[in-house]
Amino acid sequence: MNTERPAVMRNRMDRFIDAIEWVAAIFVGIVAVDIFLSVLLRYFFSTSIPDSYNFGQLLLGILIFWGIAATSYRGGHITVDLVWANVGPRRQRVIDVFATLVLLFVVTVQTYTLLDKVVATRNDNILTVDLHLPTWPFFAIAWAGDVSAVLLIAIRTWRLIFHPEDLHAGGPQAKAVE
Amino acid sequence: MSPDAVAITGFIVLFALMLLRVPVGMAMGLVGVSGFAYLVGSGPALKLVGQTSMRTVTDYTFGVIPMFLLMGAFVTASGMSRELFRAANTFVGHRRGGLGIATIVACAGFAAISGSSVATAATFSTVAYPEMRRYKYPQSFATGVIAAGGTLGAMFPPSTVLAVYGIITEQDIGKLFIAGILPGILAVSMYIATVSIIGWLRPQFLPAGEPAGMAERLAAIRDIWAPLALFVFVIGGLYGGLFTPTEAGGMGAGGAFLIGVLRGRLTLPEIRASLLQATRTAAAVFTVLIGALLFGYFLTITQTPQKVTEFLTGLGVGSYGVLALIMLMYLVLGCLMDAMAMIILTVPIIFPVIKTLGFDPIWFGVIIVMTVELGLIHPPVGMNVFVIKSVIKDVNFATIFKGVLPFIITDLVRLIILIAFPIIALYLPTRM
Numbered sequence: 117m118n119t120e121r122p123a124v125m126r127n128r129m130d131r132f133i134d135a136i137e138w139v140a141a142i143f144v145g146i147v148a149v150d151i152f153l154s155v156l157l158r159y160f161f162s163t164s165i166p167d168s169y170n171f172g173q174l175l176l177g178i179l180i181f182w183g184i185a186a187t188s189y190r191g192g193h194i195t196v197d198l199v200w201a202n203v204g205p206r207r208q209r210v211i212d213v214f215a216t217l218v219l220l221f222v223v224t225v226q227t228y229t230l231l232d233k234v235v236a237t238r239n240d241n242i243l244t245v246d247l248h249l250p251t252w253p254f255f256a257i258a259w260a261g262d263v264s265a266v267l268l269i270a271i272r273t274w275r276l277i278f279h280p281e282d283l284h285a286g287g288p289q290a291k292a293v294e
Numbered sequence: 295m296s297p298d299a300v301a302i303t304g305f306i307v308l309f310a311l312m313l314l315r316v317p318v319g320m321a322m323g324l325v326g327v328s329g330f331a332y333l334v335g336s337g338p339a340l341k342l343v344g345q346t347s348m349r350t351v352t353d354y355t356f357g358v359i360p361m362f363l364l365m366g367a368f369v370t371a372s373g374m375s376r377e378l379f380r381a382a383n384t385f386v387g388h389r390r391g392g393l394g395i396a397t398i399v400a401c402a403g404f405a406a407i408s409g410s411s412v413a414t415a416a417t418f419s420t421v422a423y424p425e426m427r428r429y430k431y432p433q434s435f436a437t438g439v440i441a442a443g444g445t446l447g448a449m450f451p452p453s454t455v456l457a458v459y460g461i462i463t464e465q466d467i468g469k470l471f472i473a474g475i476l477p478g479i480l481a482v483s484m485y486i487a488t489v490s491i492i493g494w495l496r497p498q499f500l501p502a503g504e505p506a507g508m509a510e511r512l513a514a515i516r517d518i519w520a521p522l523a524l525f526v527f528v529i530g531g532l533y534g535g536l537f538t539p540t541e542a543g544g545m546g547a548g549g550a551f552l553i554g555v556l557r558g559r560l561t562l563p564e565i566r567a568s569l570l571q572a573t574r575t576a577a578a579v580f581t582v583l584i585g586a587l588l589f590g591y592f593l594t595i596t597q598t599p600q601k602v603t604e605f606l607t608g609l610g611v612g613s614y615g616v617l618a619l620i621m622l623m624y625l626v627l628g629c630l631m632d633a634m635a636m637i638i639l640t641v642p643i644i645f646p647v648i649k650t651l652g653f654d655p656i657w658f659g660v661i662i663v664m665t666v667e668l669g670l671i672h673p674p675v676g677m678n679v680f681v682i683k684s685v686i687k688d689v690n691f692a693t694i695f696k697g698v699l700p701f702i703i704t705d706l707v708r709l710i711i712l713i714a715f716p717i718i719a720l721y722l723p724t725r726m
Binding site for chain 1: 313340
């Protein structure tokens with residue numbers, strides 16, 4: 117029983133993390149569809165999707181913050197691995213814990229300051245150009261992505277310290293970007 | 295502490311954090327905001343964090359990055375790399391070193407639609423390597439040519455690294471993309487020449503493959519209509535002013551998706567994997583962009599770029615002497631960090647120097663991207679080498695680095711040519 121319970125929790129946690137990543141991935145697809153259709157409509161039908169430009173911007177914000185949440189958990193950020201790659205597993209773990217704690221601090225501060233931005237946008241009643249929709253709910257959804265980033269980084273820190281076997285830490289080859 | 299002392303302390307802390315594997319963007323953001331808070335006050339510094347983060351992620355221009363990443367992910371999942379390699383192989387595979395030349399040409403074609411050096415290297419490790427080994431090409435050459443061919447991803451449009459350079463320096467991303475075409479073609483030609491020279495110097499080293507008949511060649515050409523059409527559609531639209539760079543990315547992603555689905559190459563699991571891949575990479579790049587912008591405020595308040603400019607221009611070594619020093623710095627930095635991190639960290643400081651010296655910003659973008667791409671194949675970091683090693687298990691790092699060496703020499707010669715003849719990079723953008 118003792119080993120089953122953490123396993124169940126782990127599975128639930130992994131599904132939660134997958135779901136967060138999926139939110140971001142779906143928004144990438146939506147932004148692409150928005151741009152694709154806008155261009156086609158402009159050239160073939162001389163018309164446009166109302167607020168296409170604003171939607172593109174706001175959805176981009178959502179996908180990036182939700183994406184950062186998943187990327188932070190998976191250890192997929194761009195890092196300098198020179199020292200890490202040349203020390204033993206114990207020191208690698210110490211480095212990883214330190215780096216993740218710094219990450220947790222920075223993202224927590226970011227989340228706190230972003231809330232200000234969401235509240236200011238709501239108070240200023242900033243609207244989209246064509247449909248005059250309030251933009252703050254989009255900002256709030258993006259902010260929720262940053263909140264989930266804080267949660268996931270906290271979980272990552274916990275797992276790094278107490279259950280490192282649950283994390284498939286990314287080496288240099290796992291996060292190729294350019 | 296004086297602003298100068300704060301700036302120096304900031305850089306020391308930044309490098310320490312990066313060496314301790316703190317994500318580059320987060321380290322830049324932390325140091326930038328802390329330094330700003332120390333010099334100006336914590337209230338304005340904290341305000342910067344929220345405003346800069348939200349402004350960056352909702353900037354439509356920056357949408358160019360996830361869109362081209364998505365296009366690249368669809369293209370990779372569609373398996374267009376095999377068709378490109380097969381087509382190139384039917385024309386040159388029967389020559390000595392022909393499989394190496396085919397790899398270079400196919401890498402260039404794939405780079406032109408995927409925009410990623412690392413994706414190109416990873417893909418051709420599975421596509422071209424087994425074929426080269428079948429014809430007894432040495433491991434060092436086979437992996438070296440793939441690592442070098444992979445770097446073409448940063449030159450040919452749509453290059454993610456060039457897009458990021460354009461964002462940081464506020465240069466026209468469309469012009470930067472187009473500027474990469476002729477230097478990219480020069481790179482392909484020089485890599486082909488390198489392979490031919492190796493084959494000529496050591497005839498037994500790179501045996502010739504089997505010749506292909508005319509029917510096989512025609513069939514291979516028919517197969518590559520998809521990558522060709524996609525490239526012409528996206529880059530033609532960009533060059534012709536039909537799309538903005540972000541729109542070109544969206545159209546490219548849409549086009550790659552439609553081609554993949556209609557040809558039965560993109561199934562639901564592959565579409566899912568492509569969306570996830572684009573999301574992960576975009577999130578990683580945007581994190582660095584946010585950090586770089588926050589660090590930029592710190593640089594501004596400490597006047598670091600102006601001071602670096604004064605220092606370098608006061609050395610009395612002339613504009614090309616300063617340029618040589620900058621290139622040297624990038625080659626050294628390439629031993630420590632990857633291309634994207636280098637560009638984002640250093641360009642805000644170096645760019646004012648380049649403008650003061652009177653160099654063209656578009657040309658410098660091409661030069662700088664080419665220089666940092668060298669870091670993808672030279673030791674000890676060499677991201678392409680890591681990627682190839684992760685795909686091809688039975689090869690060691692020393693073997694790959696040995697195979698890459700002739701191509702590093704070629705790259706250095708190409709760099710000198712491009713510095714001597716800026717028109718190679720600037721000819722096409724000036725006609726837009």
